[in-house]
């Protein structure tokens with residue numbers, strides 16, 4: 113699915129989300145939208161009985177929320193934002209409209225009404241386009257709603273009160289949060305899940321596509337289709353070009369009548385649809401994005417290095433001054449860093465306070481179970497340094513990534529070795545489940561993970577397969593430090609650490625050899641060398657499990673060119689990603705048969721082959 117063009121419709125506009133709901137903020141920032149948050153002060157007290165349907169009530173409330181913010185911002189700044197988004201979520205059951213409970217008794221009334229029955233969740237959404245004419249605010253509103261049906265199980269009194277006492281129901285429509293504990297009350301959902309959570313993202317994208325699609329004038333020549341501009345397959349009718357020319361005025365019919373068409377700030381009026389625009393090459397937005405994409409990476413890596421996400425862990429919103437004090441940095445500099453992190457969807461910003469998004473809590477806090485903090489430090493350190501001198505590497509024919517570690521251990525200090533191991537550990541913990549379960553490995557009783565580093569994958573394998581013994585085989589200096597890492601739930605007597613050199617010398621005997629070294633996915637000749645050694649060492653019938661980082665599926669389909677993930681492509685040594693056919697040929701050429709390849713966790717190719725008899 114080609115998603116970016118839809119959200120990109122709003123890229124050059126000042127977008128405001130008129131909502132205090134953290135769920136809405138997260139849904140939209142996860143989708144890549146950049147926006148400011150200005151919670152609405154509109155009191156949700158419209159007269160429900162005066163609306164023909166519950167959904168009409170939700171839509172009107174959403175619209176009033178957005179208009180209040182547009183009006184207030186216009187008054188304050190004398191310039192309204194370009195787009196204000198408002199939303200309102202309600203639950204409708206048996207002719208009743210349920211909003212957020214006012215107290216525990218109210219929550220009890222709502223939840224007992226929902227117990228054992230089906231109800232509808234409506235989210236009304238208003239997209240208000242603003243423009244200022246002669247100092248006056250002019251608005252056009254596009255509005256819609258989405259309905260999702262939810263069925264609750266029968267809830268016992270005890271369960272009901274336990275849930276209410278958890279505190280979760282209080283700020284949620286209908287008194288439950290389907291995304292958290294409330295999910296346990298739900299028997300089934302029909303429709304958009306995110307609509308229940310507070311924002312119908314799919315419908316919103318379709319509306320954007322519809323709003324920003326300018327129909328071709330009758331008789332006008334057909335539009336040029338630029339190869340670099342992907343067609344939108346799900347969000348139909350999005351046929352304009354990327355970049356500046358895509359900031360066309362919304363289509364007629366998309367917005368309510370009664371005001372001027374909004375346009376992107378700092379741009380001149382778009383030319384008419386008379387073919388002139390079609391003769392212009394598109395502005396190279398993608399190219400410009402590639403050119404300065406490193407800035408976003410550096411912001412993320414720097415925020416990790418300064419432990420911004422650790423400071424915000426498990427705390428309510430903190431101001432820039434609070435964070436600056438804790439990280440020992442200037443308030444101005446910290447505020448700028450935090451604002452960009454919020455733009456990048458790493459932090460939430462509301463009322464001048466910052467807090468971690470779910471992604472940051474999961475992966476950027478240093479002691480999180482699935483932390484990638486170590487990877488960030490490694491990328492910010494040796495990898496950043498190597499890329500700074502990329503020109504030299506190209507001239508000299510060296511690999512693009514510093515031969516990080518096991519390849520050149522004698523050059524590494526213990527700290528450098530640990531830095532690499534932390535990166536590898538984070539990636540392994542993140543992906544171990546997907547690698548371990550991509551195929552049924554239960555027929556194997558012994559495995560050897562070559563370059564197994566801290567043993568994170570080995571621990572997952574023994575957890576999944578109760579009969580399996582796993583040897584972690586890696587350089588002595590790595591094995592020596594591996595004990596300092598928490599690789600699994602606890603020490604397992606079925607995981608053995610054996611020092612040696614995977615690229616020379618004898619390999620420990622095993623039924624299954626595993627190669628999964630994601631943090632230093634090296635050049636082809638290295639992998640081929642290791643595979644040849646496995647092929648020579650293992651008996652006929654032994655297995656080989658190989659896992660590598662893979663481009664997104666759509667890129668793979670487009671010929672593996674990895675057009676839109678250069679970072680992934682060069683995570684290795686600058687080689688193009690392999691497709692399933694290439695794995696098959698590679699392994700068959702090395703004496704393996706029955707080669708199967710699969711994708712796992714959206715980020716990996718996992719391949720399993722069996723050593724053929726010589």
Ligand SMILES: O=c1[nH]cc([C@@H]2O[C@H](COP(=O)(O)OP(=O)(O)OP(=O)(O)O)[C@@H](O)[C@H]2O)c(=O)[nH]1
Pocket residue numbers: 130131132133134135136151152156177199200201202212283284285288289290291294308309310
């Ligand atoms: O399963 C879930 N259902 C609903 C929610 C959250 O409930 C609220 C709905 O309230 P409302 O639409 O009035 O939005 P507010 O939170 O008050 O924010 P505004 O400032 O936009 O008025 C909403 O937050 C949903 O996310 C949920 O979390 N799970």
